[in-house]
Amino acid sequence: MADNIRVTVWNEFRHEKKKEEVRSIYPDGIHSVIAKHLNAQPGIQAATATLDEPEHGLTEEVLANSDCLTWWGHTAHEEVKDEIVTRVQQAVLDGLGMLVLHSGHFSKIFQRLMGTTCNLKWREANEKQRLWVVAPNHPIAGGIGEYFELAHEEMYGEVFDIPAPNELVFVSWFPGGEVFRSGCCFNRGNGRIFYFQPGHETHPTFYDENVLKVITNAVRWAARQKGAVPRQFGNHKPLEQLG
Amino acid sequence: MADNIRVTVWNEFRHEKKKEEVRSIYPDGIHSVIAKHLNAQPGIQAATATLDEPEHGLTEEVLANSDCLTWWGHTAHEEVKDEIVTRVQQAVLDGLGMLVLHSGHFSKIFQRLMGTTCNLKWREANEKQRLWVVAPNHPIAGGIGEYFELAHEEMYGEVFDIPAPNELVFVSWFPGGEVFRSGCCFNRGNGRIFYFQPGHETHPTFYDENVLKVITNAVRWAARQKGAVPRQFGNHKPLEQLG
Amino acid sequence: MADNIRVTVWNEFRHEKKKEEVRSIYPDGIHSVIAKHLNAQPGIQAATATLDEPEHGLTEEVLANSDCLTWWGHTAHEEVKDEIVTRVQQAVLDGLGMLVLHSGHFSKIFQRLMGTTCNLKWREANEKQRLWVVAPNHPIAGGIGEYFELAHEEMYGEVFDIPAPNELVFVSWFPGGEVFRSGCCFNRGNGRIFYFQPGHETHPTFYDENVLKVITNAVRWAARQKGAVPRQFGNHKPLEQLG
Amino acid sequence: MADNIRVTVWNEFRHEKKKEEVRSIYPDGIHSVIAKHLNAQPGIQAATATLDEPEHGLTEEVLANSDCLTWWGHTAHEEVKDEIVTRVQQAVLDGLGMLVLHSGHFSKIFQRLMGTTCNLKWREANEKQRLWVVAPNHPIAGGIGEYFELAHEEMYGEVFDIPAPNELVFVSWFPGGEVFRSGCCFNRGNGRIFYFQPGHETHPTFYDENVLKVITNAVRWAARQKGAVPRQFGNHKPLEQLG
Numbered sequence: 001m002a003d004n005i006r007v008t009v010w011n012e013f014r015h016e017k018k019k020e021e022v023r024s025i026y027p028d029g030i031h032s033v034i035a036k037h038l039n040a041q042p043g044i045q046a047a048t049a050t051l052d053e054p055e056h057g058l059t060e061e062v063l064a065n066s067d068c069l070t071w072w073g074h075t076a077h078e079e080v081k082d083e084i085v086t087r088v089q090q091a092v093l094d095g096l097g098m099l100v101l102h103s104g105h106f107s108k109i110f111q112r113l114m115g116t117t118c119n120l121k122w123r124e125a126n127e128k129q130r131l132w133v134v135a136p137n138h139p140i141a142g143g144i145g146e147y148f149e150l151a152h153e154e155m156y157g158e159v160f161d162i163p164a165p166n167e168l169v170f171v172s173w174f175p176g177g178e179v180f181r182s183g184c185c186f187n188r189g190n191g192r193i194f195y196f197q198p199g200h201e202t203h204p205t206f207y208d209e210n211v212l213k214v215i216t217n218a219v220r221w222a223a224r225q226k227g228a229v230p231r232q233f234g235n236h237k238p239l240e241q242l243g
Numbered sequence: 244m245a246d247n248i249r250v251t252v253w254n255e256f257r258h259e260k261k262k263e264e265v266r267s268i269y270p271d272g273i274h275s276v277i278a279k280h281l282n283a284q285p286g287i288q289a290a291t292a293t294l295d296e297p298e299h300g301l302t303e304e305v306l307a308n309s310d311c312l313t314w315w316g317h318t319a320h321e322e323v324k325d326e327i328v329t330r331v332q333q334a335v336l337d338g339l340g341m342l343v344l345h346s347g348h349f350s351k352i353f354q355r356l357m358g359t360t361c362n363l364k365w366r367e368a369n370e371k372q373r374l375w376v377v378a379p380n381h382p383i384a385g386g387i388g389e390y391f392e393l394a395h396e397e398m399y400g401e402v403f404d405i406p407a408p409n410e411l412v413f414v415s416w417f418p419g420g421e422v423f424r425s426g427c428c429f430n431r432g433n434g435r436i437f438y439f440q441p442g443h444e445t446h447p448t449f450y451d452e453n454v455l456k457v458i459t460n461a462v463r464w465a466a467r468q469k470g471a472v473p474r475q476f477g478n479h480k481p482l483e484q485l486g
Numbered sequence: 487m488a489d490n491i492r493v494t495v496w497n498e499f500r501h502e503k504k505k506e507e508v509r510s511i512y513p514d515g516i517h518s519v520i521a522k523h524l525n526a527q528p529g530i531q532a533a534t535a536t537l538d539e540p541e542h543g544l545t546e547e548v549l550a551n552s553d554c555l556t557w558w559g560h561t562a563h564e565e566v567k568d569e570i571v572t573r574v575q576q577a578v579l580d581g582l583g584m585l586v587l588h589s590g591h592f593s594k595i596f597q598r599l600m601g602t603t604c605n606l607k608w609r610e611a612n613e614k615q616r617l618w619v620v621a622p623n624h625p626i627a628g629g630i631g632e633y634f635e636l637a638h639e640e641m642y643g644e645v646f647d648i649p650a651p652n653e654l655v656f657v658s659w660f661p662g663g664e665v666f667r668s669g670c671c672f673n674r675g676n677g678r679i680f681y682f683q684p685g686h687e688t689h690p691t692f693y694d695e696n697v698l699k700v701i702t703n704a705v706r707w708a709a710r711q712k713g714a715v716p717r718q719f720g721n722h723k724p725l726e727q728l729g
Numbered sequence: 730m731a732d733n734i735r736v737t738v739w740n741e742f743r744h745e746k747k748k749e750e751v752r753s754i755y756p757d758g759i760h761s762v763i764a765k766h767l768n769a770q771p772g773i774q775a776a777t778a779t780l781d782e783p784e785h786g787l788t789e790e791v792l793a794n795s796d797c798l799t800w801w802g803h804t805a806h807e808e809v810k811d812e813i814v815t816r817v818q819q820a821v822l823d824g825l826g827m828l829v830l831h832s833g834h835f836s837k838i839f840q841r842l843m844g845t846t847c848n849l850k851w852r853e854a855n856e857k858q859r860l861w862v863v864a865p866n867h868p869i870a871g872g873i874g875e876y877f878e879l880a881h882e883e884m885y886g887e888v889f890d891i892p893a894p895n896e897l898v899f900v901s902w903f904p905g906g907e908v909f910r911s912g913c914c915f916n917r918g919n920g921r922i923f924y925f926q927p928g929h930e931t932h933p934t935f936y937d938e939n940v941l942k943v944i945t946n947a948v949r950w951a952a953r954q955k956g957a958v959p960r961q962f963g964n965h966k967p968l969e970q971l972g
Contacts, residue, residue, distance in 0.1 A: 093845060093890070095380060115842040115917050116822060121965035130482070132644045132665050133472045137338060137433040142470025146645065155967075158618045159632065159960050161822070161918055164653070166410075166893060171644070171657060171665045175483070176967030179618050179657045179665050188844050189890055190380040227385025229376045231888050236850035238884075238905030239373070240418070336602060336647070358599040358674050359579060364722035375887045375908050389888065398724075401861045402717050402875065404579070404675055407652060407896070414887070414900060414908045419724030422861050422900045422908050431601050432647055474645050479607035481641075481662030581866060616968070619958045623824060623919040628956030652896075661969070676866040713871025715862045725859070726904070 004045045005223040008066040009035040010057065012073040013050040015201045022201045030072050030199075033206045034215065041216050051076055056084050063091040067224040070215070071110070072199065074103035085109050093189030093231075097222030099215065102154075102199030110195070113188050114162050121157035123176065129153040129198065130173040131182050131210075138169045140183060140194065140217045148210035154200035156180045162195070172197065183214070185221075190231060192222040247288045248466040251309040252278040253300065255316040256293040258444045265444045273315050273442075276449045277458065284459050294319055299327050306334040310467040313458070314353070315442065317346035328352050336432030336474075340465030342458065345397075345442030353438070356431050357405050364400035366419060372396040372441065373416040374425050374453075381412045383426060383437065383460045391453035397443035399423045405438070415440065426457070428464075433474060435465040490531045491709040494552040495521040496544065498559040499536040501687045508687045516558050516685075519692045520701065527702050537562055542570050549577040553710040556701070557596070558685065560589035571595050579675030579717075583708030585701065588640075588685030596681070599674050600648050607643035609662060615639040615684065616659040617668050617696075624655045626669060626680065626703045634696035640686035642666045648681070656700075658683065669700070671707075676717060678708040733774045734952040737795040738764040739786065741802040742779040744930045751930045759801050759928070762935045763944065770945050780805055785813050792820040796953040799944070800839070801928065803832035814838050822918030822960075826951030828944065831883075831928030839924070842917050843891050850886035852905065858882040858927065859902040860911050860939075867898045869912060869923065869946045877939035883929035885909045891924070899943075901926065912943070914950075919960060921951040 011031035015022040026033060031048040038046035049057025051073070063069070069088065073080070085108045092098050092113060100110045105118045129150045133141045157178030163186070170183030182197035196214060199205045206212070254274035258265040269276060274291040281289035292300025294316070306312070312331065316323070328351045335341050335356060343353045348361045375390045400421030406429070413426030425440035439457060442448045449455070497517035501508040512519060517534040524532035535543025537559070549555070555574065559566070571594045578584050578599060586596045591604045618633045643664030649672070656669030668683035682700060685691045692698070740760035744751040755762060760777040767775035778786025780802070792798070798817070802809070814837045821827055821842060829839045834847045861876045886907030892915070899912030911926035925943060928934045935941070 089844075113844040115818075115844045117918070117962075119960075119962040121962060123965050123967065125967065125971060127971065130663055134644050134646070134667065135430075135650070136472035136474055136645050137430065137435065137468045139468060139470075141472055142468060144470075144472060146472055146475060155965070157965055158620050158657070159622050159958070159962075160620070161960055161962070163892065163915070163917060164621070164895060167650070168654070171667075173659060173663055173665050175969060176971055177616055177659055177969040178965070179659050181620065181657075186892070187378075187380065188892060189846070192380065225380045225382060225385060227382075227387075229379035229384055229387060229389055229888070231379055231848070231890055232389060233846075233848040233850060233888075233890070236852050236884070236886055236905075236907070238852065238854065240904060240906040242854060242856065242905055332601075356601040358575075358601045360675070360719075362717070362719040364719060366722050366724065368724065368728060370728065373906055377887050377889075377910065378893070379888050398722070400722055401863050401900070402715070402719075402865050403863070404717055404719070406649065406672070406674060407864070409650060410893070411897070414910075416902060416906055416908050418726060419722075419728055420726040420859055420902055421722070422902050424863065424900075429649070431649060432603070472645070474605070474647055476603075476605040476607060476645075476647070479609050479641070479643055479662075479664070481609065481611065483661060483663040485611060485613065485662055621916075622958035622960055623916065623921065623954045625954060625956075627958055628954060630956075630958060632958055632961060673864075673866065678866065711866045711868060711871060713868075713873075715865035715870055715873060715875055717865055718875060 004043055005067045005219060006065060007038050007044060007046040007068045007070065007219055008062060009046055009048045009070045011050050012076050013052065014075050025204050030206055034070060037212050038216065038219065044219060051079060056080060058084055058088060060087065063087065063096060066096060068097035068099065068219050068222050070099040070101060071104045071107060072101045073107045074201065077107050080108050085112055089113060092191035095190035095224045095228055097191060097224055098193045099218050099222060100193065100195045102197060105195065113193060116163060117161045120160045121178065123155040125155060126152040127155050127175050131170045132173065133169065134171050135167055135169045138167060139221050140169050140214060142217050143213055144210055150198055150205060150208060152203050153198055153205060156197050190228045194218040194222050247286055248310045248462060249308060250281050250287060250289040250311045250313065250462055251305060252289050252291045252313045254293050255319050256295065257318050268447050273444065273449055277313060280455050281459065281462065287462060294322060299323060301327055301331060303330065306330065306339060309339060311340035311342065311462045311465050313342040313344060314347045314350060315344045316350045317444065320350050323351050328355055332356060335434035338433035338467045338471055340434060340467055341436045342461050342465060343436065343438045345440060348438065356436060359406060360404045363403045364421065366398040368398060369395040370398050370418050374413045375416065376412065377414050378410055378412045381410060382464050383412050383457060385460050386456055387453055393441055393448060393451060395446050396441055396448060399440050433471045437461040437465050490529055491553045491705060492551060493524055493530060493532040493554045493556065493705055494548060495532050495534045495556045497534065497536050498562050499538065500561050511690050516687065516692055520556060523698050524702065524705065530705060537565060542566060544570055544574060546573065549573065549582060552582060554583035554585065554705050554708050556585040556587060557590045557593060558587045559593045560687065563593050566594050571598055575599060578677035581676035581710045581714050583677060583710055584679045585704050585708060586679065586681045588683060591681065599679060602649060603647045606646045607664065609641040611641065612638040613641050613661050617656045618659065619655065620657050621653055621655045624653060625707050626655050626700060628703050629699055630696060636684055636691060636694060638689050639684055639691060642683050676714045680704040680708050733772055734796045734948060735794060736767055736773060736775040736797045736799065736948055737791060738775055738777045738799045740779050741805050742781065743804050754933050759930065759935055763799060766941050767945065767948065773948060780808060785809060787813055787817060789816065792816065792825060795825060797826035797828065797948050797951050799828040799830060800833045800836060801830045802836045803930065806836050809837050814841055818842060821920035824919035824953045824957055826920060826953055827922045828947050828951060829922065829924045831926060834924065842922060845892060846890045849889045850907065852884040854884065855881040856884050856904050860899045861902065862898065863900050864896055864898045867896060868950050869898050869943060871946050872942055873939055879927055879934060879937060881932050882927055882934060885926050919957045923947040923951050
């Protein structure tokens with residue numbers, strides 16, 4: 001039997017504590033909903049970590065024993081300690097997969113890995129969102145069909161200040177007239193990163209069947225590649241006789 | 244249990260019949276060696292097809308019941324019928340994975356899928372070849388290490404007239420002073436294509452442990468994505484009320 | 487002074503002859519409007535060629551003396567002779583730039599260069615189209631701003647059956663709920679190709695200031711690179727002493 | 730007349746002061762040689778800046794009045810102040826082009842823009858280097874031919890810990906058996922970045938005709954795109970009437 005994919009579901013977990021509007025949807029936090037779903041999938045085991053735990057719940061040991069990390073944050077990006085950001089970045093370069101969800105676009109760790117501001121346009125107007133699949137054979141889109149819709153989401157619009165993704169999986173349509181690259185694959189070192197745009201805290205997005213399917217697919221896609229070539233650097237003796 | 248990946252190993256199968264030098268290495272043909280190896284891998288089942296069979300062994304039924312097709316050809320590219328090339332192209336666009344091996348670079352089907360000549364430089368001089376991994380977390384390089392060597396291979400050198408690959412996995416070094424993009428990933432429609440450069444018929448390349456590992460990895464990577472979104476085209480009614 | 491960029495503006499030129507609705511907009515053909523505009527730009531000189539001319543106006547001499555070819559076709563793709571398609575393909579691989587406009591997506595030459603069906607969804611409903619720039623520093627988007635709109639265009643929707651473009655410049659929004667990758671850059675051999683989606687024959691799209699600006703920019707981007715490395719193939723002697 | 734491209738040639742300028750071996754080759758510093766060459770090219774004007782100047786010579790004003798910045802550093806990467814790194818990063822995102830030369834791969838600014846370690850293998854053995862062009866129509870390779878050689882350079886070998894480049898222009902061959910992606914194009918925000926690998930301080934690489942041609946080409950390619958779309962972020966009102 002193959003080993004399970006070990007996921008750490010990270011959440012800032014602040015809105016849920018402070019705002020009734022959010023707590024009513026996610027009484028135990030967004031992380032609990034995502035982790036519960038993942039734990040119901042074959043071959044995946046998920047634990048959670050949150051900002052207010054010691055070391056934000058992201059100790060060296062936790063990261064070393066994770067194959068994939070999902071990240072949701074919004075109101076407290078600045079409270080994430082730089083040393084933890086550096087630790088997560090190193091873990092990703094060493095092979096940890098990462099899913100960056102919704103407002104996580106503005107997290108220190110995503111900015112660190114991208115090298116850009118990761119800024120965008122936004123609007124909170126309870127709009128419909130339609131996510132079109134533009135890479136129809138990508139495993140992250142497996143089982144989704146041509147598109148899926150969310151009845152109410154926050155609008156995110158272009159220009160999205162990211163490097164051109166290695167693979168573009170979803171492009172969104174919003175009724176207000178905007179489009180957005182909503183599913184984007186990147187590689188950094190031995191780590192695979194997937195940015196997925198839906199997930200505003202005032203909407204029940206993380207209960208949506210298609211959103212959960214994408215997250216499950218993306219966890220499988222991003223998870224640490226067990227046979228990955230170890231990166232070796234530094235002074236190197238010649239493999240051939242030099243003249 | 245997951246369904247097996249069904250591979251069709253296609254071979255021109257001419258050199259082995261005509262040239263003692265080749266027959267002594269591959270008495271039952273290159274295809275037999277590759278298929279035997281694949282059939283020994285968990286979750287993979289392989290059959291073979293060759294040029295001189297009716298319809299080159301590539302009937303509609305064979306293609307519909309394959310998840311991956313591997314292709315070796317060299318001396319008889321022109322004998323492959325255009326209608327079969329068109330049939331294979333359509334199958335790839337509909338989701339059939341494809342591995343193009345060595346001199347298959349000059350096959351009609353690879354040229355058809357790439358849109359370019361797929362030409363290159365070459366030299367038969369029994370040179371050493373060293374294949375460096377430049378995408379260390381790519382599943383096709385899983386378990387390979389930083390590089391692997393072949394004691395004797397045909398040199399293929401740049402410029403290789405292909406579209407820039409979506410992902411570049413291997414770059415080769417040759418003692419005569421050349422380099423070559425030796426492991427290249429492409430997408431066409433719902434099909435994934437991997438070009439892998441080693442495999443000259445006068446060398447026992449397809450018995451090499453690393454070559455076989457790459458082929459196995461690549462079959463798993465390229466195989467038909469079962470949840471792939473069906474491509475739907477043509478006249479489309481609006482999803483929103485037009486003003 | 488730098489040499490002028492020599493453009494051949496190719497048009498099927500059938501709708502304009504047969505349909506009053508089209509002729510009233512383009513009395514001398516779509517090609518005349520594009521060529522007139524290009525001839526008014528510094529450093530560009532444009533001539534035209536059409537389907538019904540001998541060799542479709544695309545003789546060896548014309549192609550050899552062109553730096554960029556623009557292509558509009560729709561109702562008569564099948565009438566373009568295969569030998570001329572092969573000739574244009576060879577010219578592109580040798581460095582001729584190419585702009586494929588609107589319904590040219592379904593031309594033999596674009597299919598040939600892409601290796602895919604180039605199929606898509608469509609709807610003729612006089613809809614508004616908004617083209618968002620997603621590569622804000624790309625020269626093809628120079629001077630355009632964040633987006634531009636066309637009051638009435640044909641809807642083209644995903645999935646667009648093309649290889650993932652090397653660079654994605656525009657993504658379109660349509661009021662009926664669709665999105666479309668509307669400005670796509672490709673390389674084939676020494677040729678640069680730009681697909682640009684607006685341009686239905688019943689709308690005055692080729693008089694639009696922004697459309698013309700994009701076409702001008704794209705001609706400059708795609709035009710033959712005069713210092714391009716000649717591609718050299720075939721048997722190659724070692725550059726280093728073999729052991 | 731088009732405006733000149735304004736280049737700032739930045740150099741750490743330490744080896745030249747401290748090591749006779751280096752000073753004998755570059756008595757006025759590597760920056761002086763590069764700037765002198767660039768100033769002799771039509772349409773380019775170059776100034777210099779070095780580590781030991783106030784603000785490392787990279788004031789807000791200098792960056793705002795530069796279209797391209799070239800960067801050479803090696804022994805004092807750590808002395809570059811983080812606030813200047815942040816300033817340069819912001820300038821790149823806003824459209825400043827950047828050439829990162831040789832050991833600049835390990836500079837803070839390149840690591841910042843890439844999101845990876847940018848580490849690699851290396852060896853100082855006065856080896857020959859041969860740089861093959863793998864993107865024969867790329868403007869950075871204009872006029873170079875199929876490859877060029879340097880009689881003595883430092884070996885840099887894979888794996889090079891960078892994100893997959895948008896465009897790969899050069900791949901190097903070294904006699905010790907290594908290969909290296911030696912010319913790599915990236916985009917970050919509105920900035921274009923080119924990494925170019927040759928240029929060890931103990932070799933006269935920056936006097937080499939081909940190296941200088943590549944640097945000139947790359948300056949023209951990377952320079953600020955004057956018509957670039959300004960990136961606009963933040964709260965955004967709908968462009969269409971919401972239902």
